[in-house]
Amino acid sequence: MGFDFHQRYSRQIRFRHIGEQGQARIASSRVAIVGLGALGTASAAQLARAGVGYLRLIDRDIVEPSNLQRQILYTEEDARAGRPKAVAARDALLAANASIAIDAVVDDVDSANAESLLADVDVIVDGSDNFEVRYLVNDVAVKHGLPWAYAGAVEAHGTSAFLRPGRTPCLVCLLGRAARVGHDTCDTVGVISPIVQWMASYQVAEVLKYLAGQEDALSNAILQADLWNTDVRLIRMGGPKPNCPCCAKRVFAALGSGRRALSVTFCGRQTIQVRPERDAALSLGALADRLRPLGVVRANDALLRFETGDISITVFPNGRALVHGTDDPARARALYAQYIGM
Template sequence: MNTRYSRQILFAPIGRSGQEKLLQSRVAIVGMGALGTVLANHMVRAGIGFVRLIDRDFVEPSNLQRQMLYDESDAAQHLPKAIAAHAKLSQINSEVGIEPVVTDLTAYNAEQLLCDVDLVLDATDNFQVRYLVNDVCVKHGIPWVYGGAVSATGTFTAIRPGQTPCLRCLFPEAPNPGEMATCDTAGVIGPIIHIVASYQATEALKMLVGADDARNPNLEHFDIWNNQHQQIKVANARRPDCPACGQQQFSFLQPPSDEGQAVSLCGRDTVQISPTANLSLDLEALAERLSPLGTVERNRFLLRFHTEPHTLVVFPDGRVLVQGTDDISLARSLHARYIGA
């Protein structure tokens, strides 16, 4: 073992044996936005042996204020976040296996992407995906760390299936779309991101080295603008009637109907349309077909088609973001008109 991790090894609760465990560990991070970039930075620098980066989106200028791995060139090139993060992280620690996956986590691929790791880190921005992560992790006994941040507030808790309450014990029902503040509606300041993600990363390190005596049993909430910190005791909050951990009913792993494949992304004036199975689109051929109809920009990861006042962002797996509307019917119409079935 080289001197790269010497200061971490000097930290007695990790030590040399703990570092060996980290080097053998596998972690998946769901979402490579603000929380995800901080989490990935910590995991890669700490020497986690394998880190999978899962994200459906691409870098935009508005991300740069808080998504710490990205720069202006990433935004100018419209690079997928997983790809841009992989490029940065590979130069930070070339000894770590880093796998970028440009996709939306769905019932079709969640078990494939999450079942071969030792720990999952939540860096998503919506409860539907978190419930999906929860179903996979409870079903397969994989520990995971929930985290969320918006405005100047943040929350996290560590979930160990069979030992702690799961997410659906704590939050039986997802908030209705539009009821909860998002970064796109209420804004966010960078420091809360680092606070929440750093706590998440610390819980991850504890679990990976087996430091059960140091685990945090609480749901923690911060409001750093108003100098407030709440510790909510949830150790006894497991519910026998919980659909997931109590009754082993994993409804979020059931593939939705075709109609469910279009979803309005809260606060972003964007509708995402996903195929019911992964495709393999020829973006070059699509660019040639669309060029006479509007402005086309393309890199090897995605295609952007501008037809005022809308933009369609097309990924090779068939997923499309229709920007400039939150109307699902209109988005489906534009998709059918320009992309086809």
């Protein structure tokens, strides 16, 4: 049995900057969240409880024990079962608010599918852990005139900004064309949960301002914080660069040819993602029967987990697989060909 709309959101409606009209706007809004790690789960929890009417949760990964320290929507049982993050997050959010619509997408965001996954929402929220995906989000946002909330957190440092095409710089304005490689990640230097929660809260506050029709309240600034040393800075952004290749000249380099990467390394994880050039339609049941004589198999409707020797492979129904136990893309693709078939 559902709860009365005004009862559920009474404290948010009483906040004078949102009110009845703002809450109605929030309830009719659509948001995509790219990545359901620490930032993505924190943002998703706040947006779902705030009453955003539709959430699309996108993540390619599964829940692991190391996620539980900071990724607030997951349980030990999710990690034991290796559940897809998008599915586990959806179930947790619907248990908190069954009155909203949530779509779980267990997949990459890449140049082949970025527009179909992101172009039909009101706001995109960045919960990713790499700049390759962020440049794709930026391209879609600029091309389709969509605002997006950027954030990153590592160690006790965090950065966040709400970017609006035509009003603020885009990511290419701020950082240039090339994706940043060789930067620290939580897998290499760690992260504490409080900085994640702060950056996610800043993201969500800006998103709620926009969705509630309160754009004059947007900060138009980059928040940078170091919680360990208690150092906080707000850097005003100004407008777009007049010669920006992306938002001025409308060259969408990240979207490129629309081809997807066939192998992707997960930093610090000894995990390689392998996928066919075109999505397949695998029968996980039939694959399980074929693999059982060769190792340990666990399967459900969402994924199949196969373990043999020092290697395990997580396979999804569209043919995408995570090969765990190697950081060599060539070996990962050879194992995929051996056990799954190219």
